[in-house]
Amino acid sequence: MKICLFSAKRYDRVSFDTRNHALASSGLKDIELDYFDTSLDAKTAGLAQGSDAVCAFVNDDLGASTLTELAGFGVKAILMRCAGFNNVDLDAAARLGITVYRVPAYSPEAVAEHAIALMMTLNRRIHKAYQRTRDANFSLEGLTGINIFGKTAGVIGTGKIGLAALRILKGFGCRLLAYDPYPSDEAKAMGVDYVNLSTLLRESTIITLHCPLTPENTYMIGRSAFSQMQKGTLLINTSRGKLVDTQSCLEALKNGTLGGLALDVYEHEKSLFFEDLSAEVIQDDVFRRLSACHNVIFTGHQAFLTEEALQNIADTTLANAVAFCDSKENGNEVTPQVVDNS
Numbered sequence: 001m002k003i004c005l006f007s008a009k010r011y012d013r014v015s016f017d018t019r020n021h022a023l024a025s026s027g028l029k030d031i032e033l034d035y036f037d038t039s040l041d042a043k044t045a046g047l048a049q050g051s052d053a054v055c056a057f058v059n060d061d062l063g064a065s066t067l068t069e070l071a072g073f074g075v076k077a078i079l080m081r082c083a084g085f086n087n088v089d090l091d092a093a094a095r096l097g098i099t100v101y102r103v104p105a106y107s108p109e110a111v112a113e114h115a116i117a118l119m120m121t122l123n124r125r126i127h128k129a130y131q132r133t134r135d136a137n138f139s140l141e142g143l144t145g146i147n148i149f150g151k152t153a154g155v156i157g158t159g160k161i162g163l164a165a166l167r168i169l170k171g172f173g174c175r176l177l178a179y180d181p182y183p184s185d186e187a188k189a190m191g192v193d194y195v196n197l198s199t200l201l202r203e204s205t206i207i208t209l210h211c212p213l214t215p216e217n218t219y220m221i222g223r224s225a226f227s228q229m230q231k232g233t234l235l236i237n238t239s240r241g242k243l244v245d246t247q248s249c250l251e252a253l254k255n256g257t258l259g260g261l262a263l264d265v266y267e268h269e270k271s272l273f274f275e276d277l278s279a280e281v282i283q284d285d286v287f288r289r290l291s292a293c294h295n296v297i298f299t300g301h302q303a304f305l306t307e308e309a310l311q312n313i314a315d316t317t318l319a320n321a322v323a324f325c326d327s328k329e330n331g332n333e334v335t336p337q338v339v340d341n342s
């Protein structure tokens, strides 16, 4: 079997080559991996000619026209090396006879721990302190944070990652609120109170997003949500960029509703993230204005990036490929009927 990997970085090659070598040594399957740094879209789909499957990532374009091109080149399976699949046209894939797989849970802790790292950085101004101390500026002016202990944390989406975040926040001694159409027994057992979205927005000092992006919840955090929040709310998004209307974040930062904003995902990240643009002029004015705020921090969609997660992603993706080869269902298939597109 031959798999063409798009948007492949050095760390992807290392993890996939290592795990594929282990698979081959066990005599289970002989899989050929072809890596391309370029992202996937209808124009680059031709690179997959001669491949049985394509392995893609969060910002690749798997819309109907790309999938049609891929099907024309003989590609029969899409192996998403991530949990989300909001960038795949599942109806088109089904129509074209392409099976879509994903990696549903490679390391919920990796993402949750990153969300908490962002929360702590934002709250205790670590990003500013780091810059200052490098300049031998040891002034503490403007570095005052708040105790997380005793504060109310609101978690939106209590699936695998939301639960991992709740476990950590419980350790901090927070009052825990959650909003999810499908409440979790594990969260309830932890003492989490499920409330409606308005109550969560009104009562939380810290809000962290852990739900998938769907057409229904696009911009769920926008002007109306900000109008319900307390002054000085800390907002963390490690889920998907379009859950947050970033234009209205600027307003919420200016009027003090947001005391801090930490984004690992950004609605227009496709033209920015995963590339070194340090020698270029960024054309995205909203991004530039946000980056200029002292209480906004970005990371470039790196919440998943731990050694453990990379190994799990490679292992599960290769297992998905083997299941496809053997025509065996393994539960990681994504069909248009799957509602929760995490």
Ligand code: NAD
Pocket (backbone or CB within 6 Å): 083, 084, 104, 105, 108, 111, 156, 157, 158, 159, 160, 161, 162, 179, 180, 181, 182, 210, 211, 212, 213, 217, 238, 239, 240, 264, 265, 301, 302, 303, 304, 305, 340, 341, 342
């Ligand atoms: P999951 O399927 O285990 O949980 C998602 C939860 O969200 C479910 O409980 C679901 O009921 C809930 N939900 C669905 N729609 C909702 C809504 N409108 N409001 C509130 N809750 C809603 O998924 P997961 O593994 O916890 O992943 C969550 C998301 O994290 C993924 O969809 C993905 O977008 C994002 N993610 C980001 C990274 C990263 O590196 N930044 C990595 C992995 C996943």
